[in-house]
Amino acid sequence: MKINYKAIVFAAAALVFAGCQKFVDIKTQGNLVPNQTINYRYLLNNTSGFETNPGLFDMASDDINLTDATQTTSLSGNAFYYWYAASYTWQPVFYVAGSTNENDLNWNASYNVILNCNTIINELPGSDGTAQEKAALIAEAKVHRADAYLTLVNAYAKPYHMATASTDLGLPLLTAQTVSQSLKRASVQQIYNQIIDDLTSSIAALPNTQQYNTLPSKASAYAELARCYLYMNNYAEANRYADLALSLRNTLNDLGAITAITSTNYPRRIVDPEVILSKLPNGGTLAWAPTAFKLSDELLALLGTVDQRYNLFTVPGATIGTGYTGRFFYKERSIGETRNVGPSVPEMMLIKAEYYARNNDVTNAMLWINRLREKRFKPTDYVPMTASSPADALAKVIEERRREFFGRMLRWWDMRRLKSEPAFQRTYTRTFNGTTYTLAPNSDRYVFPIAQSLINFNPELEPNP
Template identity: 70%
Template sequence: MNPKYKILTFLLATATLAGCKKFVDIKTQGQLVPNQTINYRYLLNNTSNFETVANLSDFASSDINLNDAAQQTALSGSLNYNYLVASYTWQPVIYPLGSNIEQDPNWIRLYNNVLNCNTIINELPGSDGAQADKDALTAEALVHRADTYLNLVNTYAKPYNAATAGTDLGVPLILVQTLSQKLNRASVQEVYNQIISDLAKALPALPETQAYNTLPSKASAYGELARCYLMMNDYANAGKYADEALKLRSTLNDLSTITTVTSTNYPRRITDPEILLSKVPVNSSLNFFPTVLKPSDEWFNLLGTKDQRYALFTTPAATISSSLTGRVYTKERAIGETRNEGPSVPEMMLIRAEAYARANDATNAMIWVNNLRIKRFKTADYTPLTATDANDALNKVIDERRREFFGISLRWWDMRRLNNQTNFQRTYTRVFNGTTYSLAPNSNRYVFPIAEYFRSLNPELEPNP
């Protein structure tokens, strides 16, 4: 955070740890003065209140392979790593009731984000500032709330299915903080409707770009809409909003001329031109043994050794620990920056590509894939990809998403949304400490469980199957 921004610390989160009825029993009076508009600017500048997203999806993805015996032993030797092991092996319980890890920090953090957004959205109309300032601040909060609910619904609810979304259980939709409110789960459709509504309301008052990627802009909102519609399998609207985002920001980091990645030659997350809105996972980076992310053999085979994402972002695992074999993903370690999970220019390009492929336009689909890939190879190593037809183009788009978005939630979200499409259905397997785990198409394990601790305090909070 730039030092010119004044930061206020608001003690809003402490009451959220006791469960959801207590979750919403929070007052802002005494922590900020509701009638002073400037205080809401300070709150929005405190990015820790808004930037964090869920991390469970990062470990459930097929791109991760924690296959070294030493790593498996170390991870299973501490209950503190249970969230990583349980999500990696698609377990029905991740935060055991009665244990010292019974409270899911993903759920807590995301609903704390919602609380902070609601504080701004609900209190700003009564503040003393100029209307344009109030509209702009409200718009930023609406974008953050939309992103948070997109994370929640893609973590704790079924993948979007137009035929069943109206009845599938989503997540509690809290739009106003009160002393007590029921936490019945809204439908998946209702949650997506709210996300789209928040972003549509935000757009008119947002600036086209911001000085720092932690602050929402029009490009951020368009990016969130493109991501949202892609998860809804609405490819026309996904492509439309990806186009709108790219009109405002389309710069790629050119890896073709880089020989090594360091904190001095690679942009910081808050100013990285590729990032439309910076979001970071709970628990920050995983850079050291035993939690370093190790890509699967399948991912390495997709990438190939000529790709600069292989040369620059992976390294022999022995550089992390002599107990590890193969190669590990070390981009974060190299640049000293937590991985970004928010919308980005590469994501918009590949959403645009997928929209073309879904519309039976293989030529334009591959143009957009290659517009990205040309920046990911040394000139001598680059060869444009081609597709025989739209279906082949779609497969190549999905493969490119895997290459580009390693270690972030998007691979898991893709597995969820594609798992009911016949040509992408497959059973995933992995072995951990001698036990084989499987994830079958349409399995309930594509939805993370809501911690029993929260449900024990809020019986109306229906469990996932």
Template identity: 60%
Template sequence: MIFKKNILPLLLLTVFLSACSDFVDIKTQGQLVPSQVDNYRYLLNNASELEYGPQFSSIASDDIELVDGSTQQQNLGSSDYYGWWGKVYTWQPEIYPLGNYQTDYSWNAMYNTIAYANTVIDEVMSSDGDESEKESLRAEAYVHRADAYLMLVNTYGKTYNASTADSDLGVPMVLSQTTSQSLVRASVKAVYEQIIKDLKNVIPYLPEKQVFNTLPSLPSAYGELARTYLYMDDYADANAYADSVLMYRNKLVDLASIDAVSTSTYPRGIHNPEILLLKIPYGGVLYPPTTLRLSDDLLSILGTTDQRYNLFTVPGNVVSSSYVAEDGRYFYLDYEMYEGRNIGPTVPEMYLIKAEYYARNGDPTGAMAWVNKLREKRFKPEDYVPMTATDASDALTKVINERRREFFGRMLRWWDMRRLAREGLYTKTLTRTFGGETYTLAPNSNRYVFPIPAYQIQLNPEIEQNPE
């Protein structure tokens, strides 16, 4: 079966651009037309269409915990508009049934990014302009496409397992802007191979730095490769690409020097020196009732002297006056900064990829050295205590816990839970109560893979659904 153009509604952008070509090929003095390279620069500058990632991951993870019967839970459970939230939180086999509000905006947004990227990839080299500029723009588009596919495959496909990746279901790969192609799901292995190919091929053409973090750079590509290899269990290559990132970008924000987060004390995402490529969850969770309430388990690991606790979380009454009686802490950095939380690759992520590499290679001292480089910037001087490990196993546990402290609310904990469960290193069975009903998630459950939205499968039956 061929690809129907309404499977991914936002992909109609490419159809529109092609259909209009007969009209816009008439050159008008002072106007941009598709044959001019500047037009593709403006297309890639459209961050609002290129920056979105999945909104499910943190909600489903063990970093988040609702009080059943609370004001927040009741608000989320009583509205069809928020129906998806409760279904994600309780790991339901169907999140978006057909009906009102039942389209998966995350899926649409990531494939829309791919549509934008494919437009540039397919067309920019035939436009009028400097060859090196065209190569650079095409390289940026490849990075955006690779990032979208990495997020898609880790949302709707199984975690990478070398022994089964060539048969595990990944996601449909749309590699050109034509609307007549198969949407049979590629294997997890094929998707990862495409991601790596896209990133490696464009490294020679990317600039070392960009004006804004929404624009891909050389460190962005290296960071995406480091993240990709980590989730393939290829720790040596992950470490090598983390090193490549740190040759160009290695600055950490010193949280010890900040007393309260605001737009005047903490860098905005577009300029934050830690962010290698700014990506945010579709829709965000800035405001009640979807603000992320942190689990007691996470808070016990985070601790109250950690600046990530003091600066990035708040008690319930700050979120809403109706949350006063519910206790707990809420992730609130995005609200204070008036922007979505970053889920793209970062400098701290590279530090902890290196730490994990050393831990997994029997060097607990090396692992803790990289963990402590990060932690020095996460505590007031009077609260900082260097971390040590008794052996490699202890070091790995501490690295994973540090990843949890650093990345809560930022998608990666869910990805880590998936890969660690497959390894047998995450053996917790999660239990949640929502609306008076109890739900459980066992390690290696099929519910660690989110379902393909029913609307897309209805339009394109060749897309196979994930098993329940």
């Protein structure tokens, strides 16, 4: 069955696309004409249309643990927050059809990005300008599209397994700006193939770096490829592309030299040297009550109290509000802007560390971990990490990923990819409002549900189990 305009599941995305058409279709004023390449540059510069990632991952991860009655009561007593509590407790439904909050804004926002990218990729070849100018803009759009599909496939599809990826349900694969194509879900393998093709085909036309982290560069494409291959369990390719990304971008912020972070002494996201491509979670900052991230005891034990990531990025619950205890993620409020969830220099370093650990090279695994950790402690507190075996080195890499990326979505992705490995396999439990919830390694709840309202509009869109 083919969808029609009135019943399109991506209603919000269609509206954005329609807005894009209007943006380049104002001929009477002589400024914005669809065959002028400069207009697509303006569109890409409107970064709000390209930065969005789903904002559900951190709530589902074991990095947070909501135990204060003040917070749980607020989250469960308002339908507006149902998606938060539902993702936190791994429910089969996040958005209740027929309710005032039946639409999955995460899904819609990511497909908005894809449709904006499709507009640029498909229309630019017919515009004026040089071939080089057009190729560069198309390349930027391909990087954004690849990032959107990578985050979507790690939300709404099973983790990548080579043996089943060609049959596991992926996502509707939309590569043109038409609204009359099928929404049947392509396989997980097809989605990853598209991501890799978009990124590899974009590299030649991209600059090495950009003035602002919101604009894709060669470093961005390499970093996205490293991230992509990591979640395909292809550690050799992940390491190769992490190397290429680090050859262009490798600066770390020295947290040991900072006593407290503010908007004036910590770099803004768009120029932060650690950020390789700036991406933001849908919904913006969640550092305010009642949706603030209360960090789990397990994570806090891993961090320890001398780690600057603990001292600079977390605060006591009383800072959040009355009735809040423990420690909360606070970096967003301290620096005054939403956290970056895009690829970063630390991520590339830890991808390399994992590659070496998985290839029995303990020395190099620890070398890459310690290059990062040197910048995460005051000099008097820093002690190089050691490992007794490749298995111990790998465990330490995964723990370091938790320390570095809490509040930045990657822990949930790691829980998904590691759940089939005996060394990391576990059953998670949490209690919310008096009810205990369990997430077993073989649970379908590692895949987020597709909103019923989307399926109602388009029966072709197969639901997740």
